[in-house]
Amino acid sequence: MSSSFRIHGLVAATHTPFHADGSLNLSIVQQQFAMLHSDGVRYAFIGGTTGESSSLTLDERLQLADRWSRVVRGTDLQLIVHVGSNCLDDSVSLAKQAQQLGVAAVSAVAPSYFKPGNVQTLVESMSKIASAAPELPFYYYEIPTMTGINIWPSEFLEAATPRIPNLSGIKFTSSNLMEYQLCRRHSNSKFDIPFGFDEMLLPALSLGAIGAVGSSYNFAAPIYRRVMQAFAVNDLQAARDEQMRAVRLIKLLASYGYMAAAKTVMKLRGVDVGPPRLPIAGLTNDQQAELHRDLDQMGFFSWL
Amino acid sequence: MSSSFRIHGLVAATHTPFHADGSLNLSIVQQQFAMLHSDGVRYAFIGGTTGESSSLTLDERLQLADRWSRVVRGTDLQLIVHVGSNCLDDSVSLAKQAQQLGVAAVSAVAPSYFKPGNVQTLVESMSKIASAAPELPFYYYEIPTMTGINIWPSEFLEAATPRIPNLSGIKFTSSNLMEYQLCRRHSNSKFDIPFGFDEMLLPALSLGAIGAVGSSYNFAAPIYRRVMQAFAVNDLQAARDEQMRAVRLIKLLASYGYMAAAKTVMKLRGVDVGPPRLPIAGLTNDQQAELHRDLDQMGFFSWL
């Protein structure tokens, strides 16, 4: 149990690498690690939304976590393993493995085909998972745009406090910054609330965020590190300019379909994580070439 | 391949039976079969929404389908196995098993954590599944209230026709009866469109529905059979009265939480399928007793 666990700085929500035929390509994990290390990123979030965990079999998720834990052994990169699933029994299996692997923390999105009917049922669902890795800090993963769940995260903290002893906080992927403040200040700021929208990092920093989890930290971490550095020395204009670069990057990727485009950017940076799996459509070769040109014109590669 | 497959009458979307502790209780399947047989229901839909398939492990889903196929062997009850999942590779495994088991048909809901971005991607996703059981009729399972997917099912039929040779039709769980008509009439009424809202069976019959899939056909089939019989002989007042009984039943169950209450009704009818799994909360003993009284007062048991 470790309620004093705190995530400082950037957490890359890593892609799951596939071969061109869609099969798992674990040999790439080493390269993903190397790029994060080289970009100064010290945490990796494994098998989350960006990692397409909902498109992986349980066995693949176990293999993926296992590989990452072996790759990072002896390094200072810490792992937070995502174990959320519609099937809580799968989540339990993943949480048990995570504890055995000795990773830094686990996190889980709520089931969303069936949505928890109220905050108590949400807490019971998360408690089942968290209690399967009782020695690890647990992060509830709030992301209403994906789940469609409308339970205030601050109410989750309130109801979960007596039920989940290893609750460390919330991976907060929502633009509701009123709730963000309520979560950060809950119980005398007891909880760790890493922020999940890359394009809103600077606003989160203004509210006191110390950690952030996101997919573009895989391939554009230098931009965000400059946001954080400029913010730290009160150079807000520089922070805004860097944040605006991130916004332009994300807007561009979104115009191609964010998930598929982000995997293409990884490839362009030399780490071929392959295409996404269905139900996400990959980019065609033509689209990839066009995206490459757009990134060039924007100056993206000079920002790294 | 069997595009002329047609579902006639009621299909019970069966519950997955659990022990009190939530573990799979396959010994109950025999009793579920017996009740359906006794109620004159000739099709069972296995592991769908009612079957809480999204809360089952892949292994459990395989076991469940296997058990049902053994239980119904030599009887006239036909199985339609639901194989949908956020993970299409799991769907493929389930579809392959279904074909091996020689069930009547397979059906799949679309992935919904990631939602297909357009009709083509939806078709590619379903094609991947359908092609894993090429000798079985395939039903796309439309249920926008659960998936949040807003792709017209009639457009799915249009785009899927050249891509999914074993496409048999759509399990249509939506109140959009304009789309229902468009689907039924598509390609000279080539497709089979069983209807999925029990509380709207009579309206669907008026439009020509010949089959219907639903959860309350597990425990209240006699009511619906009378709806169909009265409709068949143009006794609309009787059909409406019976349909209204179904509406009152469903409204009552919904006031307790439909999924959990429906499992309680199974128990009250003598087939203990256990509680639901999280993230669906079960009824307390007090709630179950109260529901029993409400059903009594309503006259439910006399309607069977």
Next chain:
Amino acid sequence: MSSSFRIHGLVAATHTPFHADGSLNLSIVQQQFAMLHSDGVRYAFIGGTTGESSSLTLDERLQLADRWSRVVRGTDLQLIVHVGSNCLDDSVSLAKQAQQLGVAAVSAVAPSYFKPGNVQTLVESMSKIASAAPELPFYYYEIPTMTGINIWPSEFLEAATPRIPNLSGIKFTSSNLMEYQLCRRHSNSKFDIPFGFDEMLLPALSLGAIGAVGSSYNFAAPIYRRVMQAFAVNDLQAARDEQMRAVRLIKLLASYGYMAAAKTVMKLRGVDVGPPRLPIAGLTNDQQAELHRDLDQMGFFSWL
């Protein structure tokens, strides 16, 4: 007060006629009346959604109702005047006028910029309007796709019964046919529940609907009358075929933007109600010509 008022048959939700420049063109009302009369439609709903009432000034709404009441004087066409508005004081003014004009009934959609927070506030809002025309039957106008209000209409009836003595029923524009049944059967079928989705008329008939309000009854009433006639003599196949024509018509109009296309159809039938007002964009001349061709090809004009 007239709780026994019942609407039988089709109610045309009339367009508000504009000149090409968007100004009110009341001279067309006489032609609208003549077409309804000739098509056998015996009720007109004035200034509803189809009538773009939310785009009219209060003074224009008063003029419109006044003109219709003068046009139909001495005929057997009955008027139901829509008085709903975000501004309840405007609704009160309109309701008072309606009673003075001696129309058959009034109806009101709920305010939707601010949405009533619960059923009691909805009832208070409707009560304020209904009590301004206490001698006229009042219809609550349920149309959640436009208002975004998610209060069950059956709960509205329950809460409104003691508060709105002249409540006659609900103009039910929703595909939730479970609620439709609950409303029809409420308080021993005390209320009149005309149905509002033209493309689902036949299903509503199957549930006992006796009246229907819709925009395509302005220009395609013969099709729907045949639906009703075929249904009345239990010729369901003919009823379905006619209903399917309506579905194809509505699908076609929707592909152009339903509201603007419907006004074009009026023009093609010889009654030039002009373009819609912003924020609804009108069809260009080219689009109007193309729609004309599409209608011809479909056989629309031969269906009348």
Next chain:
Amino acid sequence: MSSSFRIHGLVAATHTPFHADGSLNLSIVQQQFAMLHSDGVRYAFIGGTTGESSSLTLDERLQLADRWSRVVRGTDLQLIVHVGSNCLDDSVSLAKQAQQLGVAAVSAVAPSYFKPGNVQTLVESMSKIASAAPELPFYYYEIPTMTGINIWPSEFLEAATPRIPNLSGIKFTSSNLMEYQLCRRHSNSKFDIPFGFDEMLLPALSLGAIGAVGSSYNFAAPIYRRVMQAFAVNDLQAARDEQMRAVRLIKLLASYGYMAAAKTVMKLRGVDVGPPRLPIAGLTNDQQAELHRDLDQMGFFSWL
């Protein structure tokens, strides 16, 4: 025309004062002005969402704007008059009056019963209004939680630039801070983008916001002025603490129904703006007393 108009600091989105019976009580406007003046607020937004403009008759809106313009004459409080309405002709009347009154700017929310179908139609709708007050800066009022309109405001700016010469910017009431950045930076930061969520003022400041429009600036401006002052001198901890007070205040008011509770706070601060109009329910006397106690306990009155 005045594209260089910029709003600096807080804009109070003023309440419309009513008598206890709901009728307009313009005599209170003088007191509202006095409180804003005393709290150091230099802009008032008249007849917006907080002002319940959608519940006012056109005549009342004209009277309200007229009264405010007379009250502020000769003072340094500037008026921005909201002229949005479902009825664009009403908006035009209001915009013409605003120009005649010589107020600082006009603003309009988009019609939302009918929602503009695309960005061009939205621009045409806003252009119609803006061109009725061509000498005043025009602000498009973005507030998707109320309107349900999902057109990116940055796309609005793009499409509106050639069509609305007096476009000054956007009153941006959305938590989408990616869009906020895109709007601020659009066309070399040509536009003024005052921010509309009081509870997220500090994050907006971090992105460079220089103005903010909100309802709690009516009665809690000192808190927000301290947010801005602390931010200006890089005392982020103080800024966060003050912002958190605002969050706690708003959370409390929301628990009573924000709109009604906010009017009660005005009364508690000595300016009786009366109850809200239906469809917003007012607080009972008991609720008002309880809110008073809650505010006391929270320390609200000591924060002013």
